[in-house]
Each structure stands twice: as structure tokens, then as C-alpha cells.
Amino acid sequence: MKILVCIKHVPDMESRFRVNEAGNWYDERDLAFRLNEYDEFAVEQAVRVKEQLGGAADITILSIGPDRVIEAVKKGLAMGGDRGVHIKDDLVYQKDPWQVASVIAAFARDKNFDLVFTGMQSQDRGSAQIGAAAAELLDYACITTLVSFEISGDVVTARRELEGGMRGAVRFKLPAVVTCQLGLNTPRYPTLPNIMKAKQKELLTFPIADFLNVESLAETEKMYPPERKGRGLVLEGDVNELADKLASILKEKAPALR
């Protein structure tokens, strides 16, 4: 089985974000980067499929971006990927989701992947479009926001997380693109021998021009922090006093309680 995992190297969400000089994205200085959380679920699930098949699977880990994304690819390889692909683009943040999905599709088109795993969304841009758009371009089935995944032959039984605490059960045939949601699995911590082995694994690098063949459909015009409205309130005192204070604030400020 051939598996593709599409991952993104994103800033840690605790980082101190600043808008860049052009005002259209964040400034990368002072940011700590890590593997996008949802993509980590994707890598983990791919590796579990490979383990279930007794190793009869080949996992390609793909990431688009500047050189720093190799770090995320290496993490994917340390977790159990077989080869890394780095599509180099220092200006990836200026590409819209449609272009990114097109690049992935262009890379995957002639390679007959049976399964494409990716995160439900990236933690930084959060468009949640890549998986779905790539599936459309590849003419694969697409199942989003997976919280469970079971494969038997070429049939997958899975559960999706829906709005309002609902779950949806789906069954589909390969090939397919699936996007992974929190709760799907607990990603493993790479073992040291696997980290060391990952350093020796194949890592292919391509310029983005090799796969980019569409114009952007949307451009980021401006990036800005939202205006600060109101502030948190910290109550202090003993429990009874706190309860009274809280009750009066709720009475005053929450219309539903009136």
C-alpha cells in the first residue's frame, strides 16, 4: 500500500506573534516551529496502518515550505515514515489553499497513492481546505475530521466528528484522502534509534515550480490582531463572598438570567 502524508511546519501557538512588514502574514522571527498538531495525528495513523499491514506499506511524508520544514519531515520520518519529500518554497505563505492543494495533487497524480493522510487543518492558517481540494483534484474520495479509522482490505470504516458533539460513521473504499481531527489517536514519541535512522532516510527536494501550475484564487490582503474588547475580571475573597459577587455580576451583565 502506498501512503502519502501531507504535513505542515507551523509556529507553536504559544509563540509571540507579530504581523510582518508587508502586513499580510506573521513575522517568522522569534517563533518556535513544530509539526502541525493535526498532521501529527495523520502521521501516526499512517504508521499504524503500516504496522497493521505488517510493514507492507510505503509512507511518503510531504511538506511544502522553506528549508525549516525539513525538521517536520524528519519528525515524520522518525515516527515511521519511509521517505521525505520537501517541495521548496520560501513564499509558501503567499500561496492560497487552492494552490497548495494543486501542488500536492500534481505531486501525487502519477504515483498511485492508495491513501492520503493530512491534518484537518493547519494551526496557523486554518483554512481546512487542503485535504478536500486535493481529493477533488485527484478524484479520490474525501473524508474529513476523522476521529477513528479502521482499515480492512481496501475498505475503511471511520468516524467523523461533527458539529454539536455529533459523530458520523462512514465507510469508503480506497483510494481516499482523509483529514485527521483531535481524538483520532495519541501520536507516539519517536524512539532514539528511529530518530537516528530518520537521518539516513531518503529526502527528495523539488522546487515548487515543478508542481505549481495554477494561479491563486484568493489573496491575503491584511493581517492584524483583533481589537481588544473588554478584559477579564479576577474576583478575590472567601468563597461566600465570591459567590455573592459572581451572582451580582451575572445578574447585572448576563441578560439571560434576568
Place this chain on the structure above:
Amino acid sequence: MDITREIYWNVGHGVVLPMYLFAALTLVILIYGFVRRIRVYRQGKRLQRLDRLPKRILRLVNRGIGQLRVMLVKAPGIAHALQFWGILLLFIGTVLVLIQVDFTEPLFDFQFLKGTFYQVFSLTLDLAGFVVFIMLVAFGVRRYFYKPKGLATTRDDYIIYGLLTLILLTGFLVEGARMAVTEVASRPDLTALSPVGLLVARPLAGLDESVVRQIHVLTWWTHFFLVMTIIALVPFTKFRHIFTTPVNYLFADLREKGAIDTLNLEAADADHFGAAAVADLTWKDIFDADACTSCKRCQDRCPAWNTDKPLSPMKVVQQIGEVAFGRPQANLIETVTTDVLWACTTCYACQEICPADIEHVNKILEMRRHLVLMQGEFPGGEVQTAVNNTEVNGNPFGLAYASRGDWAEGLDVQRMADGGKVDVLYFAGCYASFDKRNQSVAQNFIRICNAAGIKVGILGKEEKCCGEPVRKLGNEYLYQMVAAENIKQFKAYGVSRIVTTCPHCFNTLGRNYRDLGLEVEVEHYTVFLERLIREGALHLNPQEFDFTYHDSCYIGRYKGIIKEPRQIMHQAGGSITEMAKSKNESFCCGGGGGRVLAEEKLGRRINVERVKMAEATGAPMLVSNCPFCLTMFEDGIKTGGSEGKLKVRDLAEIIGERIAQK
């Protein structure tokens, strides 16, 4: 008349041949027993433990012959020492007899057991026997009637007690029978040299001489065979510790306390890390199990054991022995269990007290290394998150690395990146950098330095976790990664002197980073401040306060810094009430060994236990010197219901409030 006695009286020189034959047989059994055990020790990895031999021999003499370690616990320790010295004297006495009667006399016609020497010899051995006997009774009462909690009695204990008691009784009977015939009536001058033997001799003297002679021959042989039995049994019972424990003093780890092997992670053949089987440990780790006497002093002091967690350091050491001898292929981690391994706070109380120089902590660390590096396992998801955070942001909280220096906003400190000369680099560490409660420690420390005219530099966002918590959890890889980055910064700025407020950073930078190429003077602020005060650079404005002081493990036990903090607090106007467990015997806060990052899911909470000990002193304030302790105690005071009764402060906060302006 000669002042001596006839050797081989009543049994005659005819016993010599059979006696030596049996002695030789005994020796063969003894050697066979140990050879078999040595084969088992050799399953472990190689380790050089005979360098600096004179130092090792001195240690053997002090701790073995001198019994200095055993006597650290007063009552049973002194009793053991008396018994040991008694048996040693009896053994030496017997060897002296043997040397004279079978060597110097037949070969050179030379006797030395006569005159004054015989007087001393006779009296010494008689009294030594008496002391050993009394100690046996005392130990018997302790072991079988008044039994201390946790003292396990095994088959070996019955065998050894039984044999030793019989050997002593038959010994006195042999002596008494001989004296009854040869001394009681005719040589009162000699009987005075054997007052205990005389007690046995008197009633025997009333019997018919031939009966006494028969009793003598019988007990002589019985005594002989009992002694041969106990010697032959040495390698096969707990009594082996009379060899293995002293030898363990010889094989001791002479490195600085807290030294940890720095793994070579890049070695070409490195595909296996940590210990999952006895073969992954060193021979010394297996030997330690044989040196253990089950005295359970480690267990008595273990903070995990004392709060109903499954970890007993003694049991871990013994399990390694059981696996090595019984099931060498078995998975050691499964035998010891992960709950046990994760419970350790690396507080070192076990190793500090161990009378056999056993090294508990690094064994646990080796098994943790296997869990983390080979299996990617942690004590819980929260720990894995903290480890990932350390990897990404250089701190376990996962807070933005770029905000690491924010605590110093508005203070007179030099960010190294801005250039300029500094007197010392303050390595703040993760807690003082990010944790709200601990930021006050860092800020106070800077104010104190300012007042003393010390120019302080910080790395700010270029500083990373020192790597101690993750290393103690077994993650050597991440430790070496962050360490290398910190060392790179120290070298880039030509740092020559570092001060920390965190004992964990202090130990790691000052000792463990040396393996990675950092040779810089590192001080903990307690020592640094004590000197500033002593040299007159820092003036205090003392205000009276009552407090009790918690010796953090990594400052007290690991580094022996016990006087300085007390001295500073005294100068600041403090009156101390010590806790029962203090100084070298301090009880861990529960935060060491990376446990500060883990939830405490088993047993009672260690921090609450320690807070209660502090509360019991009646002092309203608990002072510590460590960010982990401060965090654990703040939490322990809240969860243990001690709010309003006890406050916890860091030493830097106390001093910061008492700076006298010049």
C-alpha cells in the same frame, strides 16, 4: 609458671590433619560459591572500578573495618559495629593460634601466645565473645520480638542467627571445659583473664574430670564444624555481605555525587540505549544486589515509599540480583515495573544512607532511559507534552521562548545579546523565567546583586531549559540537545562565571555539562550570597522572623551546601526551628527526577507530607532554595489545607526584603 595455655589441650595434635582437610574442603566450597556468583556478575557490562586504588583501600578500611557507614544509624549501627569487631577479634585470635601452633612452633620453635601478650589475648577474646553474644541477643530481640517496620526476615536470617549463636555457645563451652580442668583449681591468675569463660567453667568444675573432658572433645568438634559450616555458607546466604559489602566500598563510584554517564548517542553501533535486561547494566549493578544487606535504611528514607508508592530502592536493587541470578533473560523493567521506576524523585536519600555504597539512582535512570529512548514511554501524557514543549520552546510549560527574559523587564540586568561586560551570568532556568511565583525569586536575586554592585547578565530568549528534568526522566537525547545549545551560547559570550537560583540548573551546568565540554565556574546563589555578605559587598538590614528550612536535595545532599543558607538566614534575622528530617536527611519535596512535570497519581502526596513536617515545627514560614520546592510547597500548602498556618518563601525573597542601602 608460664602465662599461657596448652593448644590442642585434650583433643591432641591428632586433630590437625582432619581439621585442615575439612578446612580445605570448606574453602573449596566457599571459593566455588563465589566463582559461581562472579560468573553472574560478569553478565553485566564492563566498568573500571579499580582506579585510584589507595583512595579505594582507605575507603574500605574506614567503612569496612571502621564501620563508619554502618554507624550512621546509631543504635543498630553501633550494635552491628560491636558485633563485627567482636567477630573480627575472635577470627584474628583463632588465626594467631593457628599461626603459632602449626607454623612458628613446629618450624621455628617460636611461641608468642605467652606472658603479657597472652594476657591481653585471652582477656580480649573472652570479652569479644561476650560482646558478640550480647549483640546477638539484642539483634534477636529486635528481629523476632520488637520488629521495626519493613524489616524482612528470610531463611538466611534464621540460619545465620542460629549458627552464630551456637558457635558462641559452643565456644564458651569449649573454653569453660578446658578452664574447669586446667585452670579453675590450679590457676586463678589465668581464670581472671577469661571472666566470661569462668562463668561456664565454675559449674563444670564440679563434675567428674572425664565427663568434662568428653564434653570438651564433643563441643570442640561441634564448634569446629559449625564454624566450617558458616564459612561454607557465606556465598550461599545473606552472610556473603561480610565479603561483598566491604568489597563494594572498594568498587565505589568515586566520581562527584550525582555523576551520570553521558551517553554517546552518535556512536556508529548505538542502537540500544538504557537498560531493559541485566546485561544492559554493568557488573557493578549486579554486584550491588549481593552487597545489599536488606537493612532497608534506603526504604525508610525514600519519599516515594513513605507516601505509599510501590518504589522501594532496596527492592529494586534486589530485583536486579534476582533477575541476574534466576532469570537472566527476563525483562528487567517488567520485573521492576514502570510505576516503580517513574516514582523515583532522584532525591538521593537512599544512596546517601546506604551502608553498603550501593548506587540506586543511576540504575533507575538507566531503566528510564530505556523506556523513553527505546519505547517512547513516559509516566503520563502530561509529561510527554512537557517534553515536547521543552523540545519546541526550550521550556516544559510550552510558553513562547521569546518571552523567556520578560521577567527582567525594568530591572538592571544586561542581556548578553546587547553586549557589554558582566561580572556573572545569571542562568535563570525555566521556573524563574516563566512561573509567576518563581519570577519573584529571579527579580529579588537581581535586586540583591544590584545592591552588592554586581553586574549581572542574562541570556534571555537565548537561554533554554538546562535539560535536567528531561534527563532524569530518561530523555538523554533531548538533554544533550538543549545542553549543546546552552553551551554554545556560554562559549559565544565568553561566559566565565555562572550563578543559578535553581539547584537543578546548578548541578547540571556545574557538573554534568562538563562531560559536554563546559568548563565554567558555576555557583548556586546560596553560596554566592553568603560570600557577598561575608566579604562586605552586601549589607543586610536584619528583621526578626521565625522559620523552618527545607534543604533541597540537590543543594543539601548532592552538594553538601548546608551551612551557608542557614548562615544567611541567621544574618537576615531569622530564628530557625529545624524539622526532624533536615540537612543530609532532608525529605524531598517530590519535584526531583522530573517528577515536577508529572501528576502524582499513586499514594499520598509527597509535597503535602513535607509541608506537614514543616508545619509540625510550629514555625509560620518554610524557606527553601529551589524553584521546584517552592512550586511543590505552594501546591502542598493549598492541597494539604495548611493555608493560613504556613507560608513558603524562597531565600532570595527573604534577603531581597532585607537589603540595607549603603
